[in-house]
Amino acid sequence: MRTLVVSTLLLCAQCFAGDQQDDGALRDMFYGEALFYANQGEFFEAISRLDTELAQHHRVDEPVRDTLYYHVNDAEFSVGDFELSYRMHQKAGRAIKAVIEGDVDPQVRNEAIYRLAKIHFQKEQKLNALHAIERIDGEIPERLESEIEFLKGQIYMVNGKFVDAEGVFQALIGEDGQEAYAEYNLAMSQFAQNENAEAIQTMTRLGKLSSDDRAVLAIKDKANLTLGSRLMEAGEYQAAKVFLERVRLDGPYSNNALLGLGWASVTSDDYKQALVPWSLLRDRHVTDPAVQDALLGVPYAYGKLGLYGQAALGYGRALEATNAELDRLDASIASIKSGNFLKVLVREEIKQDPDWVIKLRELPETPETYYLMDLMASHDFQSSLQNYFDLEQLRVKLEQWLAFYDAYEDLIDIRKAYYEPLLPDLDERFRKLDSLIRLRMEQRDKIYQRLQAMLVVPRPEFLARSEEQLALRSLEAIEKSSRNSDSDTQRRIDRLRGILQWKLAVEYDERLTVTYKNLAALDKDIEKLNEIYNSFVRTRQAATQSYQGYDEQIAALRTKNQRSLDTVEKLMLRQGHMLEAMAVNELQERTQKLEVAQVKARFALAESYDRATMESSESVPENQKSTSSETSAEKDPSLSKVDPLKDRKSDIL
Template sequence: MAATALSAAAAEPVRAQPSKPGPVQAPFWGDALFHVYQGKTFSALTTLMASQQFGRVAPHADEAEATRGGLLLAYGLHREAEAVFTALAERGTTAALRDKAWFHLAKIRWQRGLPAEADAALARVAGPLDAELETDRQLLAAQVRLALGDPAGAAARLQALAEDAEGTPYARYNLGVALLEGQRRADGRAWLDRLGQMPVTTRPPEERRALRDKANLTLGFDALRHGEPAPARQALERVRLNGPFANPALLAFGWAALEDKAPRQALVPWQELLQRNPSDPAVLEARLAVPHALVELKADAAAVQGYTEALAAYAAEAQALTDTITALQGGALVDTLIAGNPGADLGWGWTAEALPADLPHRAQLAPVLATHAWQSALKDQRDLRFFLQHLGRWQRDLLSFDTMLATREQRFAAMLPATRDTRLADTQARLAAEQRTLAGALAAADARALADERERALIERLDRAQRTLASLPDDDASRTLRDRVQRVAGALEWQLSVAVPERRWAARKALREIETELASSAERMATLQAAQRDEPQRFAGFAGRIAALRTRIATLLPQVAALQAEQQTELQAVAIRHLKDQQARLAEYTTQARFALARLQDPATLAQRGDASEAPDAPR
């Protein structure tokens, strides 16, 4: 059995997060990071690319580009991500950032089923990564070497990790498998045997127990391949009855017992298997194995019954597989499966973890769901469906943009003439009059010109009084009044003269402010005139961009729809190929059962076995 453990690191989804978060010096970079840490891959990618387009992440340019590469990897776009990382390397980004990027690229390629490409990416990692990532890198490198047929190279990478008492047990398992495949069987079995008896004292316990079971299962299969039934049974007995590897262990234990000339002991695990999921491959094989053991025990009547029940079970399972294939071709099963496994966002991190409880043909689809090919195709299908929905929403949003643009154009057309002709013109006329008044007062150096409103009223009253007194007869009373008015006029002139320096300074300040306001008013007038001239062009530009986007979306929608339909067909084909393989295996089991049943019912065979008189009737 060629088996390798997917280490926790290799099975973990890629996270496109900066390795050492630091101070955010650009708000738009912080906005992108918010979406990244929320796990919203699509929002993070679009936000980041828009900010990069407008040069809004300049202080974090390399980190932002590396994060974009990671986000592209989250969609499995390893070629596009490689272009990003290569460009970063060529322009001299930090070695740590570059090495981490190549490691994540290798991980995605491995998950995509591209071991050679993953090996090429790992070769670009120049130095050790951070402690945890370095362990993951060595595990991934070993898995890649095993996949490429180099067990010796895998063992060399794993030796130090496996010997570390505090290290991951996945390294010990993979080292054992690498040594077995590298023809160092004794060393490999020793590592697997220690792992198969490992006490589970650390968390997560279930994960460690499953790894222990898998090590024992691998030991059992290896012993069976080499004709060693006793060691096989010893290892297989340590596999838990309710663990994920229980069914193949029960099946293998039975074959080991049968090879050890103990058919009665073989029946015990096989009879247990018959009580389990009837669609499980181990259960289906056990249906053929049970009557085979009964034949060894010369219980021919029971064997005939067993083969008959096996044929009925195979026929029912074959029909169920046919029904599942028909349902897959209709597409409803894919819809139900995606709807039953919601996720926060898109990308490679999403996995269909469970089959919905109400999903038809759950038993037949469970083995399909576990394959990398199906999971990869399912991710792509989910992403394409999301893009279709997103394009449709954008298409509807463009209608809102049309309305917004039309409203703005109408408002602009209504407001511009009134603003330009009334408000700015009145303001300019008022400011110009004030400017002339102040400039004239300063130029005349006349104290009266700088008088305030109250003082100008007094001056006017005095002038009227003096004109009135000039028309009166020249008597004592008139002279007395003239003297009084003259004294008041003199006092007023003195007050005006005293206030001249301060008022000249205030007048100059006010004149400067008026000049500034006039300049500003002129600029606003020029802006309005430019707006009247340029805004129609801007509106036309916006309308053109909206039209271009509408055309682009209208072009993309059928393309994405066609790609989604094509990819769904391929997704269904992946499952159907797997199900047809099961059908072929069932057909082989059926042929074997019929042949064995025919031999049991053949008179010559019965005579040879000495119990022809007890031959059962042939099933009708």
């Protein structure tokens, strides 16, 4: 099948540059059906339908008469595209390489190279991607112009060719649909070359872009956050605030922006101002590290403002949240280890919801998936999870198909049981009818030939009616009889024969016309007879074909199916173990970090209580006051070092 597709890719690429009727209209319904599935993200169905259609197309004697002929070039590329989307890089890559190496139109070749470079880029094979993209030469398809340039810029960036990347992204600014991405990458290229002023200018421009597109708004937020973080790194805290404040409060980057804003205020000792973003942030979902930091940040700010009671309460709340989070992490790890994680993931009804990853966190009594969204941040986890889903889909299909073979065999048995007893008698009757039909056909052919001959040599006697023929035969018999040999009788015979011949000669033309008309009518009947005959032959053939010749095919498919099912199950086990291990690893790391934060919060809580006590002791008698001041944190240098966010600060920036 693959060889077929590859060879077709070569052939099609050669012959399709000018031959197709390229009016854009969809002619092949099955190609349209593949697009219908692909548009819904159901790539297995899309590839399967298109492979079937392509296989049939390559088997037809006259491909030009097949409707797929008009789309075969697109169809071949679509298969490659769908395979890429279905994460079958190897297969897609091989087919695309075959196109590149063939003698093809430059546009087709360049499109193939672009797709190959994209595969390498997606697989993080940066040098291969660079070599591929640099092979693009000559005419390129108009619809892919900006996409090719954008990919080229990205490849230059990952290969450290920032000057080239800058040039590419500069040229892309102003292109519809690419502008925000191009601006962001341009700024990153400029930063990489230490062109900080230009980069800040680019980021600022991007950060002010107005758009309704959610993806563009996210890029805009990312630009503001990146710029804000970089300015904070450079110690320009107040300048950073301007950019951090531009990040939307409900966007994916809002948590880090809020945390950064708090820190920017803290650096200028404006703890009151820091409380604004941090208070907002600490009420958000506690699985986010930024929220966990805000939980400690708020009481830290209260402490700095001298509100130790509030600080103690805040640390208490942080401890409570941290403890709850640690319990949840423990429960998640235990649940994942007991195999529940994989069981929940393959529940079909969950994936009906486009926000299933988020919904899984909200489900009660599902600790195993509580951190799924956070785990999804890792590319390896994401691709492994997707592989697991794909394997589950394959397993379900293969199991369903196993039942199909039994059903097909039952169907074949029923057909066989019905047709086999009927067919011998039917065939016998058909043979008799067939010989009769053949006889009549021969007779018709003889009449036709005779009529054709009569056009050249008229033969009136051939058109004599039966009574006339009888009369002529009687006259001959009388003539031959010895008893009637006298001249008078002979004269009478001649006269009668003459009358008959006269009549035949006079009516010859008329009779010939009538005979031709009758033959034409007969031909119509024969045509109908042939239709019935052919229909019978087809039905007879279909009856046999409906139950003969399937045994080997079904047996082979069943074996292949069972073998594939075994492989899928083995791979699912391995992929599942890998996913569980990745998840447990990640969650254990989180646990360790939280435990550190917990210890810090405990110490900070105690310190706050201590300070709050000290504060209240200021109103007590002098002798007690001095005792309390001796125990105060100010006298103990180690106390001032308890900064719960000290480690985290550098992480954020």
